[in-house]
Amino acid sequence: RHPGWPARLGPLRVPAGTVELRPPRLFDGGAWSRIRVRDRAHLENWEPTSPGGWAERNAVLAWPGQWSSLRGMARRGHALPFMVLVNGTLAGQVTVGNIVRGSLRSAWIGYWVGSHCVGGGVATGAVALVVDHCFARAGLHRLDATVRPENTPSIRVLTKLGFRQEGLFRRYLDVAGAWRDHLCFAMTAEETGMGLVARLVEQGRAQMP
Ligand code: ACO
Incomplete structure (x- = not known):
């Protein structure tokens, strides 16, 4: 057992519906694969290049391997992998990875x-729930989020939540078949004030059901 795992987060109401997060399950494979295969054009430009190709990496048969790898990292305290549900149905994922403890207490x-x-505010609500969890129960101090400069919606999610832009990493990550520059955004525990969820509620972007 590691601090902050396993965990269920939410519910939180956003314009698109009620957001909840929970650990991945073996039976998520069907719904996960259906969305990911359908959404190749929506996702592929922003995710690490997949060896073997998109269809293969996101097939139903690929899920047990991914699930077991996520579960192993979570059990060893290296990751906090969450499935995002909207109105009870799988809608996405939020993953906290490369957790380093000691004097760093940091992750991406x-x-x-x-x-x-x-x-509809799903990513903003889900990331707010996870960030609050990381700085409270999971005992982390800093979170990094790296994003391609072209990814306007994701940059908007981070700036709405109060992440600060700290720099530009050149040729940082192998995404969609090439080394891509990434902006580095970050937040430390001191910057969250009342908490990101409470701030979203105060701004009228979310409600506690
Ligand atoms: N130009 C400007 N703003 C835009 C555009 C655009 N083309 N498209 C969307 N937006 C805005 C929305 O209006 C909204 O802002 P608002 O609340 O001020 O109106 C914001 O971007 C999106 O906020 P949410 O609704 O909370 O986010 P959503 O649930 O739509 O998810 C996400 C955003 C996660 C980026 C989704 O589009 C996605 O999965 N994209 C593909 C994968 C991806 O890019 N993941 C992030 C990689 S970077 C990282 O993980 C750190």
């Missing part, structure tokens, strides 16, 4: 939301 955060429910 990444996310995706299916094309059928973008633009």
Whole structure:
């Protein structure tokens, strides 16, 4: 057992519906694969290049391997992998990875939301729930989010939540078949004030059901 895992987060109401997060399950494969195969055009430009190709990496048969790898990293305290549900149905993922403890207490955060429910505050609400969890129960101090300069919706998610842009990493990540520059956004525990969820509620962007 590691601090902050396993965990269920939410519910939180956003314009698109009620957002909840929970650990991945073996039976998520069907719904996960259906969204990911359908949404190749929506997701592929922003995700690490997949060896073997998109269809193969996101097939139903690929899920047990991914699930077991996520579960193993979570059990060892290296990751906090969450499935995002909207109104009870799988809609995306938020993953906290490369958790380093000791004097760093830092990790990266990444996310995706299916094309059928973008633009309704789902990513913003889900990431807010995870960030609050990381700085409270999971005992982290800093989160990094790296994003391609072309990814306007994702940059908007980060700036709405109060992440600060700290720099530009040149040729940082192998995404969609090439080394891509990424902006580095970050947040530390001191910057969250009342908490990101409470701030969204105060701004009228979310409600506690
Ligand atoms: N130009 C300007 N703003 C835009 C555009 C655009 N073309 N498209 C969307 N937006 C805005 C929306 O209006 C909204 O802002 P608002 O609340 O001020 O109106 C914001 O971007 C999106 O906020 P949410 O609704 O909370 O986010 P959503 O649930 O739509 O998910 C996400 C956003 C995760 C980026 C989704 O589009 C996605 O999964 N994209 C593909 C994968 C991806 O890019 N993942 C992030 C990689 S980077 C990282 O993980 C750190």
